[in-house]
Amino acid sequence: MGIWTTVKNTPADTPITFETESGQKINHADLVNTIDEARQGYWYWTALSAPEGHSQTMKGSQSHDGVDQVYYGRRFMFTDDGAQVSLDYALDKPDLKQWDEDVKYAPQEGLPRYPVRTRYLKPAETAARDNPKETRPLVIHLHGLTGGSHESYVRSTIVAIREHNDVENVVLTARGCNRSPIISPQLSCPLWTNDLRYYLSLVKSTQPNRRIYAVGYSLGAAVLANYLGQESEASPLSGACVVSAPWDLYVNHLTLHNSIIGNNIYEPAMAANLNRLIRNNQKVLDQNAFFKERIHAGPPPKSMWEFHDRYTAPFLGFDSVFDYYRCASPVHRLRNIRTPCLILAAEDDPVCGDTVVPYLDASRNPYTHVVSTTTGGHLGWFPLKGQRWHSKVVAKYILAMESVDTRKVHAEFNYPARRFFNGSRLVY
Template identity: 45%
Template sequence: MLSPYSVVESVSPIHPVELPARDGGVVNLTELVEKNVPEAVSGHYYTNKYYIGSGDVQTVLAGQEYAEEYPVWYGRRFFVHDDGSQFSVDYCLDINSRSPENWSEDVKYIPEDDMPRLPLRTRILRPEEVDKLDSSLERRPLVISVHGLTGGSHENYIRAAFTEIHNIVPDAELVVITSRGCNRTKITTPQLFNACWTEDLRQLVKYVTQHQPQRPVFLQGFSLGASIIANYLGQEGTNIPSQVKSAIVVANPWDLKLCSVHLHSRLLGRKLYLKTMTSNLLRLVKNNRKVLSRDARYLATEPKLKTVKTMIDFDNLMTGPLFGFSGASEYYREASSVRRLKNISIPTLALSAKDDPVSGDLCVPYTEAQHNPHVYLSSTTHGGHLGWFGQTGPRWFATVIAKYLDAYLATVDLSKEPVQQPSDTNDFFKDGKFQVKTAGIVSKPLN
């Protein structure tokens, strides 16, 4: 039902994880959120922009640039895996409507001749700048963000979050890991990314925590990036580095199959959202054709790309085969982060909108979240996909993120570990079968 207001509905864990507090006591996750972030708690409401409560309108608004509202400037750094593949990380250098000092000169530094044209407000970090980023004495909190499908650090939702975090937690270092081939980065091996490709994030977290063991790390993901974060947390479980303190997932398409059904069920889903996403993916493939052509599987698929009309077509032809899935259906099943929700073992704040035309409310695991002590879930009646525009003030999700990070840093004793609590769900069904042990069977004659 449309309304000029967005109303929050929150779902707290049945037995929330207890965190060591700075005052020597403990604070559980629900108390932390509800005392410090009232915007994320059931009953909170705000007036929608233009007094319009429509997920489609909010999503269209979220597609604008907002250069003046969120003027974030970045320095780009590159990381290389042992197999020669690389990914980039954009570091927030400044949040200012005017360009940083010496920007016009610094932006001229291009270390390789064949580098793609840099995105707006982004430059390459010089070697001496990179060296300073790895100081073992660094103690400032680090926030690692993962963008949505074919996005990057330039996206307004990331800049909106960074702007508000900077206002409330000014000492936090803010970075964005770029999925391969996105945001004008080149790939060096014939591999792109998907919702459960977590290796680049895993290696970045490992690199940071090994080189800077004293700094707390926070993770946040948006849309497909939220799936990557949630999948990573679930894959790692209790093995996640102790420096990773908490995570935030925003507009996560928890169940990719349900999301696909939801998108195809609506005219705007088919004609606008899916068409745009598919077009962006095809352009990304085209831009990286030279390197992708090293893979025989891509060469076998390339002639068929001209027939691609939908995301399912693309995932059947590209994502599935290139990542070892039989096609879109298997990929959607295996990559859905809801499958790993119960394994998340660090405090995680999940934000969604009930009228999200992309992720869809049916995809949000309200019941499952209640049974994980580490997950607090907040949903709004309106907000669209990565929108949440109010009539005044910062966007709802940006306020919630910044206040949550500030509360966590101010309240929790980061030098101590929370008491690990298993999910409330039991292991009666595990590894694809019911865990029932019987001695065997004998034939029983009927009387």
């Protein structure tokens, strides 16, 4: 607890080096240090209403609907496994009379009511977003557990990015979240990176001249980190920001379970959100015999680990929830990341905990850089005045990355991108 928040900057031992537009060279650590708010020792006055991690987290869970208002245009993406995924594109502030007319349009019947400040894109607007001549950078946002584009931490980042960059922002909605209906019996989890992969393939195939960045928050950060490690050198992203990630899901479980507030407030609240997602999509999920059996197996789970033990772990083929936690943890794929990646964390994060932040692992990977704060909670970072800390850092990082050629990257490291195993034997 404190009246100010201090920044800790942990770069890679041998960071990657970029070329600037003028032909000069700059390494990743120096590029991050061009961001005042990310420099070692930077500090700011903490919001008086949120002096420590729990209050920052609870403040961050509120809607803050009066600030950082963002209007969205939604379209559907249909994946190759038959799912329907919502893409929420940030729009310019509309004429409200015209907005009242535009919200009357729906691409199909029987859709849930609109999320706040969201309407469906008309066919001409959808086609415009597939313009092959589009060259503006695209920033993809991956929200947290059962969240969406309406979350205050997403909106604040989009507002900050718009102040510094001429880019397009889109929120990739996890299946079943933010009034996005599930039409195939499959739920999202940190290992489910296919929706992000599929969307990236569509963008790169139709708009090959765009730079693409991604920002992940909490569970979305775990999805993004897993994706970066899975794809390694094949990732089409020019840069990524991983914000408040649960790097080790088992350690995160212990952090919550061993905390009075975590075990009695956070866990039940998150489980309730997941149970609501199940109820809202039960008709479709019942089409899967496994889900149908599990949904009717007893009273709704009261904690995250109970939910994952009943649904997520067995559906994905794991022996138990703890087997799932260990295998799905993105820390295992951090060493394979070959995309410039800024990791943001708070030491007083009551959901993930500071022990889960991979300071040492990230320092060995030239592509990763950790910036942490003494206060901030889980997706909080509220200062006494002005924009949230993480929003400013993410926006300025993307601006800095736009000044370098991410196709010309030099890295020095002495381990390969991947380790290969044959059973339990390491194969070199």
